[in-house]
Amino acid sequence: MCLDVGECLVDETRVWSTWADVLGVPRFTLMATLGGCVARGEDHERVFDRLGRSDWRALESEKEAAFGGFRSGDLYPDALPTLARLRQGGYRLAVIANQPAARHGQLAALGVNADVMAMSGRLGVAKPDPAFFARALELMASPDPADVAYVGDRVDNDVRPAAAAGMRAVRIRRGPWGLLQDDTDGVAALVVGSLDELAARMPEAFTP
Numbered sequence: 001m002c003l004d005v006g007e008c009l010v011d012e013t014r015v016w017s018t019w020a021d022v023l024g025v026p027r028f029t030l031m032a033t034l035g036g037c038v039a040r041g042e043d044h045e046r047v048f049d050r051l052g053r054s055d056w057r058a059l060e061s062e063k064e065a066a067f068g069g070f071r072s073g074d075l076y077p078d079a080l081p082t083l084a085r086l087r088q089g090g091y092r093l094a095v096i097a098n099q100p101a102a103r104h105g106q107l108a109a110l111g112v113n114a115d116v117m118a119m120s121g122r123l124g125v126a127k128p129d130p131a132f133f134a135r136a137l138e139l140m141a142s143p144d145p146a147d148v149a150y151v152g153d154r155v156d157n158d159v160r161p162a163a164a165a166g167m168r169a170v171r172i173r174r175g176p177w178g179l180l181q182d183d184t185d186g187v188a189a190l191v192v193g194s195l196d197e198l199a200a201r202m203p204e205a206f207t208p
C-alpha cells in the first residue's frame with residue numbers, strides 16, 4: 001500500500017502557519033481563505049493571489065528556513081503506530097507524495113519507515129498527473145495495481161487519479177480537502193476518518 005503525506009501522515013498546520021507569519025497576514029485569515037479556495041475547487045496556490053501576495057514564490061526559502069522541516073509534533077499521532085500495525089499485518093509500505101525533495105529525509109528521521117519512499121520534488125512529476133501514479137507503481141516493483149491501495153485525503157489529487165490508475169483508492173477524511181471535497185463519482189474503495197480506522201479496516205479496501 002502507498003500513503004500520501006500531507007493530511008494523511010502529517011498535519012500541515014505548521015506549514016500554513018509559517019506561511020502566514022512570513023507573509024505577515026493573520027493565521028486565521030490565511031487558513032480561512034485557503035478553505036474558501038478548497039471549497040471553490042481552486043488550486044491551493046490561489047490563496048496567495050487572494051491575499052494579494054502573488055510574489056510568494058520569492059519567499060519560499062524564507063518560509064522553509066522559518067519552518068525548519070518536519071518535526072515529530074507534525075505527525076498525526078496515529079501515523080507511526082498505523083505504519084507499524086500495517087507492517088505487522090504483512091502489508092508492504094510505500095510513502096509517495098507531493099512534497100519537496102527534502103521531506104524524504106525529514107520523514108525518515110522521524111521514524112517513517114517504508115519499503116519505498118519518494119517525493120514529487122525529486123521525481124519531477126506530481127499528483128494528479130497519471131504519470132505520477134505510473135511512476136509510483138514502478139517504484140513499488142510493478143505490482144498489479146489492483147493489489148495496491150493508495151491512501152490520501154484529496155479526492156482530486158489522490159482518490160480519483162489512483163482509482164483511474166487501477167489502484168484501490170482509500171480516502172482519509174481529515175484536513176480541509178478531506179472534509180470539503182466530495183467523492184461525487186464514488187470511486188473510493190474505502191473511506192476512513194483516521195489512520196487508526198484504516199489499520200482496523202484495511203482488508204475492506206480489497207473487497208470487490
Ligand SMILES: [Mg+2]
Nearest residue numbers: 004006007153
Ligand atoms: Mg495530502
